[in-house]
Amino acid sequence: xxxxxxxxxxxxxxxxxxxxxxxxxxxxxxxxxxxxxxxxxxxxxxxxxxxxxxxxxxxxxxxxxxxxxxxxxxxxxxxxxxxxxxxxxxxxxxxxxxxxxxxxxxxxxx
Amino acid sequence: xxxxxxxxxxxxxxxxxxxxxxxxxxxxxxxxxxxxxxxxxxxxxxxxxxxxxxxxxxxxxxxxxxxxxxxxxxxxxxxxxxxxxxxxxxxxxxxxxxxxxxxxxxxxxxxxxxxxx
Numbered sequence: 001x002x003x004x005x006x007x008x009x010x011x012x013x014x015x016x017x018x019x020x021x022x023x024x025x026x027x028x029x030x031x032x033x034x035x036x037x038x039x040x041x042x043x044x045x046x047x048x049x050x051x052x053x054x055x056x057x058x059x060x061x062x063x064x065x066x067x068x069x070x071x072x073x074x075x076x077x078x079x080x081x082x083x084x085x086x087x088x089x090x091x092x093x094x095x096x097x098x099x100x101x102x103x104x105x106x107x108x109x110x
Numbered sequence: 111x112x113x114x115x116x117x118x119x120x121x122x123x124x125x126x127x128x129x130x131x132x133x134x135x136x137x138x139x140x141x142x143x144x145x146x147x148x149x150x151x152x153x154x155x156x157x158x159x160x161x162x163x164x165x166x167x168x169x170x171x172x173x174x175x176x177x178x179x180x181x182x183x184x185x186x187x188x189x190x191x192x193x194x195x196x197x198x199x200x201x202x203x204x205x206x207x208x209x210x211x212x213x214x215x216x217x218x219x220x221x222x223x224x225x226x227x
């Protein structure tokens with residue numbers, strides 16, 4: 001079954017601490033993985049995609065096909081990182097549909 | 111670039127009435143639009159996928175006669191909630207994917223909050 005799992009509903013860290021938001025997926029094939037972020041009262045916006053191998057706002061994510069994971073990391077959390085983070089998968093079926101994880105709320109404490 | 115708008119941003123209606131929500135891609139042509147539903151503090155649930163000029167493809171469990179989707183142009187898709195009931199109250203979000211853009215990236219609208227009394 002195609003699935004994206006984000007095991008943590010809420011993650012609280014102190015400002016300056018490292019952050020890791022976990023994402024595991026289940027897909028028989030080579031999916032494309034994304035991280036989307038939703039700040040308070042704002043729309044979902046793309047944070048990262050695995051094919052770009054980029055760093056945005058200090059966040060990075062590496063696709064580990066062996067562990068079927070795409071964890072989001074940042075070495076030093078900032079208060080403005082507080083938001084809802086969704087991991088998403090697009091399969092290779094040609095429908096371009098996203099499969100979203102349930103989301104993790106990140107709270108960065110002062 | 112790649113802005114998606116939704117109208118209205120919120121709507122309150124009486125039970126039994128129909129409500130139309132518009133989703134527009136403002137600066138690109140959206141070959142595919144998606145409609146999601148989001149319950150409080152929950153993830154997005156895909157309702158249907160619509161391609162310009164063709165019938166929408168609904169996800170399992172979504173009533174197509176209840177949630178009418180029209181994607182008549184490359185910049186506009188509409189979702190009509192027919193004979194709305196209180197259980198239809200939710201946050202409805204559209205997204206759009208365009209040709210010529212980052213292949214699988216979707217751009218999201220700000221959402222429409224529907225409250226059915």
